[in-house]
Amino acid sequence: MPPERTLAVVKAAAGEAGVELREIPVPSAAPGFARLRVVATGVCGTDVHIARDEYGYESPVVMGHEILGAVDQVGDDADAGLLGRRVATETYFSTCGSCDWCRDGRVNLCPSRRSIGSFENGGFASHVVVPVGSLHPLPPGLGDIDGVLSEPLACVAQCLCDPAVVSPGDRVLVTGPGAMGQLAAQVAAASGGRVTLAGLPADASRLEVAASLGLAVTTEVPPAEAFDVVIECSGSAPGAAAALRAARRGGRYVQVGIFGREVSIPFDLVLYKELTVTSGFASTPASWRRAMALIEQGRVSLGPLVTARVPVSRWSEAFDNVRSGAGIKTVILPD
Template sequence: MPAVVKIGPGPDGVIVTEVAVPEVLPGLAAVRVTATGLCGTDVHVAHDEYGYEAPVVMGHEITGTVIEVGGEADADWLGRPVACETYFSTCETCRWCRAGRRNLCPQRRSLGSYEHGGFAEIVVLPVLNLHELPQWLDPLEGVLAEPLACVTQCLLDPPVVQAGDRVLVTGPGAMGQLAAQVAGALGAAVTVSGLDRDARRLEVAGRFGATTTTSPLIDGSFDVVLECSGSEAAAEVALAAVARGGRYVQIGIFGRPVTVPIDQILFKELTVTSGFASTATSWRRALRMIEAKQVTLGPLVTGQVPLEDVHAALEAVERGDGLKTVVVPGRHDGLVSTSA
């Protein structure tokens, strides 16, 4: 089957080529991919700024339908629409796995970086990774379940946003939009900050009730700042914007060493937290928010591309075009792209 494969260093090491469909052994399931979201992490993998093991099929924000299972015990999954956790395997015995924090396992092997991911027609992964999606959910919106689980990991485990908080979100990309919606659902007054070029993205955030701005906010009045851009400049603004005794949450990935005024953490007595990927708990929270319609996903999907256009799509992500572009392998009648 055709797939987008990272075969070597740099963006030129990302190619579309044929790969074999993996065998569906007991405990595994084959998912016919409906779509896989393009994530900033995919850009980091392309530029060797995030760990990977070549050759590997890229893509980890996967949604699709289960078409085969490796054992009769899992037959109930057949035909179900699913989103997929990103871990193919963890050791299950280290102190982090045993505490339910498989995301921190030193031996974790994730889809799209160390095991074949979703930029292909079929992905094979453990049944343990599957999460059933509501039948009413649009076929493309399921790709946002995985980034939403990452956001709930950052904001809810442990909880960092409470009703009445003033919350600043830096970076109006897909992660920033999801973070703003989750914070709003928790009762916070949310402001989303971006650059002049982010006008259309900020318009989307405004539709969901956030105040938006392109002016640096350095007044130190926000109870919580959620840094979602992975930008050094945005992190500096976020540290200036957070109030004394406030909370700083790093959600975006920088992908390289950065210089920020870390003394602000000391001077303001800030609580600094983050969340790496997701856990079973954060997935449960994310799916409950989807089912309760506490988040709106459709307007965040702003385009779709076939496998062969992935290079142009990765460049668009780097430029900040749109919100969430999805890679759609093969033919899927009825799928349409939306625009912000």
């Protein structure tokens, strides 16, 4: 039996000082839902944006949405076959189901969407409850916490795969060697692109990981108009500006990183070069299918991207890693 209470990282009030460690009751699964025993939850840049009130949330709420867990309770006997399965989960707790976007299958754009980690309790705790329909059983053979990167991979697939933005032979630049940049570079390479991952000199250790996975890396300013596709993953104005300048005329610019605030970039380059600008917000069932296929086929390498594991009682260290750019992916483990 699980304990009756759990330590959790809670966004309780405005500002970064409003994030705190609390003891909360362990939840139970209602019909249509499953309770996961959390194995690990990745710390995302979005979590820092929530802490800084730069991304929507409703407090108090347990943070964390990049969840790897094992099903330990279901609310309906019909779902008993899930018990014990190791799973990743979509971030949606509920959508309205009736708006134009839901009816089009674009649930990520539902104005009434409530997501775990921001509007419903998430994974920085020992247990979390999510809809059964959000679960994705993981293939055998993964490392112990590789599956924690399933959700960010699904977000990258939403940006790059439907429709495909990289064609075989495309010269591809990815700016920003954090987790999203590393995943985007791997997905672009799996699509046949000739990929270069760009970072700053301070990103040397991150770029070493990418190089060990067979990707070309650079800390130099990318040459102007040298790339068919540029994928901006840094979430910084300089990164976006460098990507816009590096795109060839008639090329494609893809925004993956979140800025979290208004920024100034040379957007006239979109006009002068007739660039196609696309993006993707969160994930959809289709992008999860893409992500699971990439994992099952071994076309992405996830384990090397997890560079730190921190117990929930030391959650602030994990957030500091994201703020400072230390490592690639830090995960929080239940105490």
